Amino acid sequence: MAKRNLYLKTTPVEEARKKYMQALEEAGCLRQKEERTDTYESLGRITAEAVYAKCCSPLFNAAAMDGIAVKSAETAEAGEERPLALSLGSGYRIIDTGDPVKSPFDAVIMAEDVMETGEGVVTITKSVPGWQNVRPIGEDIAAGEMLLPSHHTIRPVDIGVLLAGGILNLEIFKKPKVSIIPTGTEIIMPHENPKEGDIIDSNSGMFAAMVTESGGVPHRCSIVPDDYQKIKETVLQETERSDMVIINAGSSAGTEDYTVHVLREIGQVIVHGVAMKPGKPVILAIVQGKPVIGLPGYPVSAYLAFENFAEPVLRIMAGLSPNKGSSTRKTVKAVLSKRTVSSLKHREYVRVKVGKVGDKFVCAPLARGAGAAMSLVRADGFCVIPQESEGFEAGETVDVELYTDLVQIENTLVSIGSHDMIIDVMNDMMAERFPGMNLSGTHVGSMGGLMALSRGETVIAPTHLLDEETGEYNVSYMENIFPGENMALIKGVDRIQGIMVKKGNPLGIKGVEDLTRVRYVNRQRGAGTRVLLDYKLKQAGITPDMIDGYDKEAATHMAVAALVASEEIDAGMGVKSAADAMGLDFIEVGTEEYDFAIRQENLELPQVRAFRQILESEEFHEKLAEMGGYGWRQAGRIVTID
Numbered sequence: 001m002a003k004r005n006l007y008l009k010t011t012p013v014e015e016a017r018k019k020y021m022q023a024l025e026e027a028g029c030l031r032q033k034e035e036r037t038d039t040y041e042s043l044g045r046i047t048a049e050a051v052y053a054k055c056c057s058p059l060f061n062a063a064a065m066d067g068i069a070v071k072s073a074e075t076a077e078a079g080e081e082r083p084l085a086l087s088l089g090s091g092y093r094i095i096d097t098g099d100p101v102k103s104p105f106d107a108v109i110m111a112e113d114v115m116e117t118g119e120g121v122v123t124i125t126k127s128v129p130g131w132q133n134v135r136p137i138g139e140d141i142a143a144g145e146m147l148l149p150s151h152h153t154i155r156p157v158d159i160g161v162l163l164a165g166g167i168l169n170l171e172i173f174k175k176p177k178v179s180i181i182p183t184g185t186e187i188i189m190p191h192e193n194p195k196e197g198d199i200i201d202s203n204s205g206m207f208a209a210m211v212t213e214s215g216g217v218p219h220r221c222s223i224v225p226d227d228y229q230k231i232k233e234t235v236l237q238e239t240e241r242s243d244m245v246i247i248n249a250g251s252s253a254g255t256e257d258y259t260v261h262v263l264r265e266i267g268q269v270i271v272h273g274v275a276m277k278p279g280k281p282v283i284l285a286i287v288q289g290k291p292v293i294g295l296p297g298y299p300v301s302a303y304l305a306f307e308n309f310a311e312p313v314l315r316i317m318a319g320l321s322p323n324k325g326s327s328t329r330k331t332v333k334a335v336l337s338k339r340t341v342s343s344l345k346h347r348e349y350v351r352v353k354v355g356k357v358g359d360k361f362v363c364a365p366l367a368r369g370a371g372a373a374m375s376l377v378r379a380d381g382f383c384v385i386p387q388e389s390e391g392f393e394a395g396e397t398v399d400v401e402l403y404t405d406l407v408q409i410e411n412t413l414v415s416i417g418s419h420d421m422i423i424d425v426m427n428d429m430m431a432e433r434f435p436g437m438n439l440s441g442t443h444v445g446s447m448g449g450l451m452a453l454s455r456g457e458t459v460i461a462p463t464h465l466l467d468e469e470t471g472e473y474n475v476s477y478m479e480n481i482f483p484g485e486n487m488a489l490i491k492g493v494d495r496i497q498g499i500m501v502k503k504g505n506p507l508g509i510k511g512v513e514d515l516t517r518v519r520y521v522n523r524q525r526g527a528g529t530r531v532l533l534d535y536k537l538k539q540a541g542i543t544p545d546m547i548d549g550y551d552k553e554a555a556t557h558m559a560v561a562a563l564v565a566s567e568e569i570d571a572g573m574g575v576k577s578a579a580d581a582m583g584l585d586f587i588e589v590g591t592e593e594y595d596f597a598i599r600q601e602n603l604e605l606p607q608v609r610a611f612r613q614i615l616e617s618e619e620f621h622e623k624l625a626e627m628g629g630y631g632w633r634q635a636g637r638i639v640t641i642d
Contacts, residue, residue, distance in 0.1 A: 138562025417449020
C-alpha cells in the first residue's frame with residue numbers, strides 16, 4: 001500500500017522561516033559568491049563591497065554658467081550709480097559653462113548681467129562675491145568618499161556617478177543559480193496539446209520570473225514524472241549544478257507525492273507543512289549544502305509559498321535584503337525638514353531623503369544643483385514644487401513620490417545633524433549585519449540636527465558642540481534646547497580635529513594663528529567644527545575678518561579636504577580621516593566628542609539597538625583604526641539628560 005505523508009502538526013509561518021534560516025546559516029548555505037564586472041555592465045547588480053571614489057567631480061573649479069570670469073575683489077565698488085568697466089584679459093575673460101576658473105579670477109558673472117561698451121570692454125553694475133557661479137572642485141564627488149555602500153542595487157544614476165568618480169570596474173555578488181524541477185505524471189509543457197487529465201506546467205515559468213526578480217538566474221528542468229528514483233536522480237543532479245533547488249508539486253499528502261521521502265533520504269528536512277492557507281504543503285530542506293524547497297502544485301499556493309520561503313533565502317544569497325517591499329512607486333505624505341525655496345518660473349523636482357519618525361514620514365531635501373548627480377543616488381524620492389510657487393516652509397506636509405521601497409524606508413534609522421565619514425561606514429555595516437535596516441544621514445550641522453530633533457523630524461542627531469565655558473561637549477546644549485525633557489546621548493567617537501593643508505605643508509602652517517596669512521575655507525554656520533574654530537580663534541585673539549575665506553563655506557569634511565587639495569585654497573578645518581583620504585597633511589587642533597542625541601523613548605527601537613551594537617563592535621573599531629584619527633573609549637554608552 002502506498003504511503004501517505006500525513007502531517008502530525010503544521011509550523012507557524014514565522015517560526016518555520018526562522019527555523020529554516022537558522023539551519024541554513026549553520027550549514028553555510030547562505031554564503032554569497034562574488035565576481036568583478038565592468039561598470040558599464042553593472043546595471044541591476046548588487047555591490048559586494050563599499051565603492052569609494054578615485055577622483056573628484058568636478059575635477060577643477062568650473063564655471064556654472066556662460067558669462068565672464070572676474071576678480072571678485074575688483075568688483076567691490078560696482079553699482080547702479082557706479083558702473084564698472086572691465087577690460088578683456090586683465091579685468092575679465094570670456095567663459096562658458098564647464099570651463100575651468102583659474103587664478104586670479106575667482107567668480108563668474110552671467111552673460112545677461114554684462115553690457116558690452118567697447119572693443120574688449122564690458123560694464124557691470126553690481127559687485128559679485130568670491131566663488132559666485134563657480135562649482136568648486138569636489139562639489140559633487142570628493143575623492144575617497146563612499147559612492148555606494150555594499151548590498152546596493154546599481155541603478156543608471158549610480159553608473160554615472162561611478163564613472164564620474166573614476167570607477168571602471170567593481171566587485172559584485174554573483175547571481176545564484178536556481179534549478180526549478182516540475183514534477184508530476186499529469187504535467188505537460190505549455191506547447192503540447194493537452195488531453196483529458198493533463199495539467200499545463202505554468203508554475204515553472206512563474207518561478208523563473210520570481211527567481212529573476214529576486215536576483216537569481218533560473219534554470220527550468222524538464223518535467224519529471226511521479227517516479228521516486230527519477231526524482232531522486234534529478235534532485236542530486238541539480239544540487240550539483242545550482243546554488244538552490246525548487247521542486248514543484250509532490251509535496252502534499254498524496255500516495256504519489258514522493259518529494260519529502262526523497263529529501264529525507266538524501267538530505268535533511270527541516271520543516272514539512274506550515275500553518276498558512278493556501279500553501280500548507282511546503283518542504284524546507286537542505287541537500288548537499290544547498291537549500292532545497294518543495295512547493296505545492298496549485299498556482300496560488302505555489303506563489304504564496306515561494307514568496308514567503310524561497311524568496312527571502314534567494315535574496316540573501318544574492319546580496320539583497322530579504323524583504324522585497326513594493327515593486328511599484330508609492331506616494332506618501334511627509335513633513336519637510338527644511339525650508340525649500342524655488343523660482344516662480346519653474347516646476348521643480350526636489351530630491352529628498354525620506355524616513356519615518358514615530359508615526360509620520362519626514363523628508364530632507366538634498367543638493368538641488370543640476371550637476372549634483374549624487375543627490376539622485378542618495379534620494380529616496382522627490383517632491384514637486386509647482387510653477388508659480390515660491391516653495392515650501394519647514395514643517396509643511398508634502399507629497400513625496402518614492403524611489404525606495406516603503407518597507408526599506410520604515411526600517412531606516414533617520415539621522416540629521418553633523419557630518420562624519422563614519423555615518424557612511426555605519427550605514428554600510430548596518431546593511432551587512434542587519435539585512436533590511438538602513439541608516440539615512442542628512443548633513444545640516446550639529447545645531448541644525450538638534451533643531452530637527454526638537455521638531456520631531458529625526459530619531460538621532462549627530463552633534464559635537466563645545467561649551468566654551470565648561471569645555472564640555474553636547475550636554476549643555478541638550479539641556480538648553482530640551483529643558484525638562486527626557487533626552488539622552490549615545491556616546492560616539494573621540495575624533496581629532498585639525499587644520500588640513502597641502503602635502504608637505506608648503507606654507508608652514510602650525511596652528512590657528514597662521515590662518516590670518518592664508519586662503520581658508522570654513523564650515524557652515526551651526527557646524528561643530530566651526531564652533532571649535534571660533535573658540536580657538538577667540539583664545540588666540542583673532543577675529544573672523546582677519547581670515548581670508550572665513551565666510552566661504554563647505555558642507556562636509558570631505559568637501560573641505562577637496563578644496564584644500566585644489567589650487568585655490570590653502571587650509572581648512574576638519575577631521576583627520578578626511579585629510580588622510582585626500583592625501584593632505586594635518587595639524588592637530590584638538591580632540592572632540594562626536595555623539596548622537598536622541599529621545600529616551602526611542603532608545604529601544606530595533607534600528608537604534610542595531611546602531612548601538614555597531615558602535616560597540618570590534619569590526620567597527622577596526623575600521624576606525626584603519627581610517628585614523630578616532631577613539632572609541634565610550635562608544636555606545638548611554639548618558640541620560642533629564
